[in-house]
Amino acid sequence: LMGVTYVAVAAQHPLAQRAAASQPDLASFLKQISTAKMAEADLATAEKLGMPTGFTAVHPLTGEQVPVWVANFVLMSYGSGAVMAVPGHDQRDWEFATKYGLPIAQVIEPNDDSACDITTAAYTQRGRLIHSGDYSGLSSDQAFDAIAEALNSKGCGTRTVQYRLRDWGVSRQRYWGAPIPIINCSSCGPVAVPECDLPVVLPTDVEFDGIGSPIKQMPEFYNTHCPRCKSPAVRETDTFDTxxxxxxxxxxxxxxxxxxxxxxxxxxxxxxxxxxxxxxxxxxxxxxxxxxxxxxxxxxxxxxxxxxxxxxxxxGMVLKDGAKMSKSKGNTVDPQALIDRYGADTVRLFSMFAAPPEQSLEWSDAGVDGAHRFLKRLWRMAYEHIDASFEVPDKPLEPQAVRRKLHETIAKVSDDYGRRQTFNTAIAAVMELCNELARLDQSQQDAYAVMREGLTAVVKLLAPIVPHLSHALWLALGYKSDMTHETWPEVDPSALLRDTLELVVQVNGKVRAKIDVPVDASEEIVQQLALSQDNVQRFIKEVTVRKIIVVPGRLVNIVAN
Structure with missing residues (x-):
């Protein structure tokens, strides 16, 4: 609750309708999103769309005004059709806020004091409250109880539990399925099949006439006797939902x-x-x-x-020309034809790189070509190193800087694979690393050594996605072992040390500049450097700077109005 920066309402919400009465653009938008039918399961991955209503809501604890927006991911059929948005700690709200430039406030930090960067994604785990007034320092569970009590005492709200469960009808009037082990007796009613007679086995000598389940036309299957009174009875012919x-x-x-x-x-x-x-x-x-x-x-x-x-x-789904691939639509892509042309590794790489795994993937033949070009480039770069046929680049990079990039990439890819499961960003990080490796002057011994270390790490990092090419390059680099038995690359902490750091400079939460500062720079020097940036001056020259927040090693946020 302390991280709410806007409120989102459904298109059918009374506030949205009232605002649309005097705003033609909003009325048109409401009509657009109201006619777009979307399954609830698709809401999380669909494109976030919204418009401001011009209304504001009052935060029940702080008294602050927060804007009210119409959003296509809010359903009128769920709850009240209005939701509080906490972009710092809900990924859907974060994506919406990022798209429309709404404030993103962090009010929860990890309990173990590990890094948490809400400029790249929402922090959605439980933790410890920060920037939350009297509730700062409380755990998520403690804060839940304390805030609920505060809302109750102020008459602003009470605890409720919403149940969305409905009765589940499990019977199906079809042949395929597990038989329901019930015998219907005219005297005893429904009687369970005795355990000694389980399982009830579907007959296999059936004929399908296209009308209903064939076992309903098989008296030899359904005519039986009641286990309780031994009278003639009828076996249940419905089957269980799969x-x-x-x-x-x-x-x-x-x-x-x-x-x-x-x-x-x-x-x-x-x-x-x-x-x-x-x-x-x-x-x-x-x-x-x-x-x-x-x-x-x-x-x-x-x-x-x-x-x-x-x-x-x-x-997510695989889309072709904006529609879900399906045989009935005739828009499927035969992977075998692509494998024959490019190889399985290229198809795997494109599939993992084209979109985060939880989002829909738009199939693109050009994207497959791009994935193939990258793998060919990596192959060529490896063999130029192996054969010592490399050329000196125009502007070679310092080996120390490239090695730092290498170990930053190992750390990122390990996190992307393991914790975040964002394989597309892992691949992108390896591609960026390859760009820097290609700018090493391998005629220098230390640069040659970094290239060797880099190629060894790259083939390991890509092995889960492009196993065939990775194994071939592993052997070509002179290693004799089976790559699948090798250990995962480890980060060398000493390689990550820097003399300077790049910090993002924000004005009211929006990125306006980036600055390089000495690692040991004081907070005062960091603030002065941030304020001196030309683009920052553009946005603060006619307003008053109220506060400068320095997040060490990450960003500077200037609050001005």
Missing amino acids: FMESSWYYARYASAHNDSAMLDADANYWLPVDQYVGGIEHAILHLLYARFFHKLMRDAGLVTSDEPFKRLLTQ
């Missing part, structure tokens, strides 16, 4: 060799799943059902963990 099987398959995989029980102790050894990767179209229902099943299995004593998955990555 979610009944797919919601716990991960646990069964861990007990696959047990033919006498649903799960065994092996399930507890392997669960919960460390990393789950799934399509965005399954991000709601499948995961909802999987969590439901897992907690049911926990309560039944089948598993001991509370959650099925430790970490989730929902991958």
Whole structure:
């Protein structure tokens, strides 16, 4: 709550409608986003669109005025159709604020005091409150309770829990599926099939006539006797929704060799799943059902963990000309043809580089060509080093600076692969590194050594994405081992040391300049350098500087009005 910098409302919200009555541009925008139907699962990755209403809302604790915007990611059908936006700590809000130049305030920092840069992305983890008045220093949980109590005492709000669960109808009138183990008796009603008669097995000698489930036309399957009163009865011919099987398959995989029980102790050894990767179209229902099943299995004593998955990555769709690829639309791209032309590594590289994994990927033949050119360039650069056929670049870089870039890249790629799972930025970082490696004068011994170290690291960093080329270059560089058994590159802290640092200079949260300052520069000198920049002066000359915030090693933010 302390990081709210704007409020977003749905197109159908009364405030949006009232503002549109006197603003034709806003009215046109509301019509545009109201007619664009979008599944809730797609909201997180869709382009963020919005317009200001001209209204402001009063922050219930600070009394500050925050602008009210209409945003296409707010649904009138959920809650009140209005949401508080905390761009410093919600990625969707961050993307919207970044696009429209709205303030981004950091009010949570990591508990372990690790680096946290909200100029590149929102910090979405729990932590410790900062810049939050009386609540600064509290943990996220402590602050939640304290702020809820403050809102309640001021009459501004109360705690509520919103449930979005609905009853789940699990029966399907189709052949494919697990039979529902129920026998319908005219005297006893629905009776469960005895455990000794489980599982109920679907007949295989069926004929499909295109009208309904064939087992509904098979009296030899459905005519049976009631397990309780032994009277003639009818076996249930509906089958279970396939979610009944797919919601716990991960646990069964861990007990696959047990033919006498649903799960065994092996399930507890392997669960919960460390990393789950799934399509965005399954991000709601499948995961909802999987969590439901897992907690049911926990309560039944089948598993001991509370959650099925430790970490989730929902991958986006592949688009062609703006539309989702599908056979019915005839807009699919045959990967085999591209593999035959470019090789599998090129196709893999493009797929990982074209977009973050959680966002939709727009297929581009030109993009595939670009990925192929990079791999050919890397191959050529490696063999020029191996054969000592390199040329001296026009403006060679200092080996020390390139080695620092190398170890910064190792650190970034390791973080992108592991914590952030942004493979496109990992590839971009390796491409930038290759640009700098190419500017080394390898006729100098120290530069040659840095190139060797750099190429060795590059093939390791790219190996998860382009394994074939990486392994070939690994052997060409003279290494005899199987690359898959090698350790991951490690950062040399001594290589990261600098004499100067580049700091971003912001005026009211917007980047206006960048400055190089000595590592040991005092805060006063940093402020003076920031204020002396020509572009900074342009934005402060007619206003009063109220505060200068220096975030050591990262940025300077000048607050002026």
